[in-house]
Amino acid sequence: MSDDPWKDIVPPTVVDAFKAKRVDPDLPWNFFWGRALDRKCLFVLAHSPESLPPGKLPNLKGIEITDNPRGAGVDRVLVFKLLDDTHRDIFERLCRDIVASASRAASEPEALALTLARTWRWHHLLRGGLDGKLSPEEQKGLAGELLVIERFLLQCLSPAEALNAWRGPLGSPKDFEIGRLCVEVKARRGAATPHIAISSADQLDTAGVDELYLHVVELDQAPAGTAQSFILTDLAVRLRDQMLRTDPGVSDGLDRLLVSAGFDWLDDYSDSRWVEGASRLFRVAEGFPRISSSLLPSGIDNVRYSISLQDCVPFLIDEGGLIEAVRARSNGGGA
Numbered sequence: 001m002s003d004d005p006w007k008d009i010v011p012p013t014v015v016d017a018f019k020a021k022r023v024d025p026d027l028p029w030n031f032f033w034g035r036a037l038d039r040k041c042l043f044v045l046a047h048s049p050e051s052l053p054p055g056k057l058p059n060l061k062g063i064e065i066t067d068n069p070r071g072a073g074v075d076r077v078l079v080f081k082l083l084d085d086t087h088r089d090i091f092e093r094l095c096r097d098i099v100a101s102a103s104r105a106a107s108e109p110e111a112l113a114l115t116l117a118r119t120w121r122w123h124h125l126l127r128g129g130l131d132g133k134l135s136p137e138e139q140k141g142l143a144g145e146l147l148v149i150e151r152f153l154l155q156c157l158s159p160a161e162a163l164n165a166w167r168g169p170l171g172s173p174k175d176f177e178i179g180r181l182c183v184e185v186k187a188r189r190g191a192a193t194p195h196i197a198i199s200s201a202d203q204l205d206t207a208g209v210d211e212l213y214l215h216v217v218e219l220d221q222a223p224a225g226t227a228q229s230f231i232l233t234d235l236a237v238r239l240r241d242q243m244l245r246t247d248p249g250v251s252d253g254l255d256r257l258l259v260s261a262g263f264d265w266l267d268d269y270s271d272s273r274w275v276e277g278a279s280r281l282f283r284v285a286e287g288f289p290r291i292s293s294s295l296l297p298s299g300i301d302n303v304r305y306s307i308s309l310q311d312c313v314p315f316l317i318d319e320g321g322l323i324e325a326v327r328a329r330s331n332g333g334g335a
Helices: 085-102 108-128 136-151 161-166 231-245 248-260 309-315 320-330
Strands: 016-023 030-036 041-047 064-068 076-082 176-178 179-186 197-198 213-223 273-283 305-308
Touching: 016 041, 030 085, 030 231, 041 085, 041 108, 064 161, 076 085, 076 108, 085 108, 085 248, 108 248, 136 179, 136 231, 136 273, 161 176, 161 231, 176 320, 179 197, 179 320, 213 320, 231 248, 273 309, 305 309
Parallel strands: 179 213
Antiparallel strands: 016 030, 030 041, 041 076, 064 076, 176 179, 197 305, 213 273
């Protein structure tokens, strides 16, 4: 590791201020090493407000990540604050990894996207242990989203449009957003109790949405040699090849989203095979069993609940209905 980049930075004397020095004067993006009033180490990226992609910010243990106004100016600052100074060496590795990744960007929005994608990758790495691989539950969830891209979105959208619609890896409440049409994806074990877990009151909330669909697919782990079984990497390769045949330029965008979802091409998933079962599509409408954030009493937050699929049967529709709805949106109908 290089010399401590924070050792010569004197903390500020004003609340909500920080002292900083540029990480690399030759880099076009505004990365800084910094110190807060409480002497905590900071890593900062100054940016214009419109450059930050939508979605929640990554959550790293021991590191506070916020996006704040930059003084009285119109710029904003994405701030990484190390809460435990004993982890400074790991924090520096994270920061330098982010800078190396963002240095490939051709624009500030791309630099922000790469910064967040790399941070999400560290989020999964630190949570998953030394191998950094996705857990079986996370593999199942990502596979469900990739299947929706392959089976539905690429039937009526260009690869670039399909990737732009994929918001799940960026922390958005809905997995896919095509204008005011949204799709939430749930993958479940075929033999499990016929319920699905909903992780927030926003996932099935239709506020601000014209159409909301819930796609549920059964994915079960399978022994090696099981007919038609696959590993997560197989599915990612298949989707990438399908996209690149139409638009070779989407490779970087797909990789960034996969990294944000915790997937790395170098990870070995050969010991975790999956077999696909039945899938169902529901139209979330009035009367659908759900909790909506707009109906929660004041002070209630972080709601998690489960719904019975049996009670969703009246809202079951043919899966071709989603392709027709997305196609209508992409052709300008109801946009």
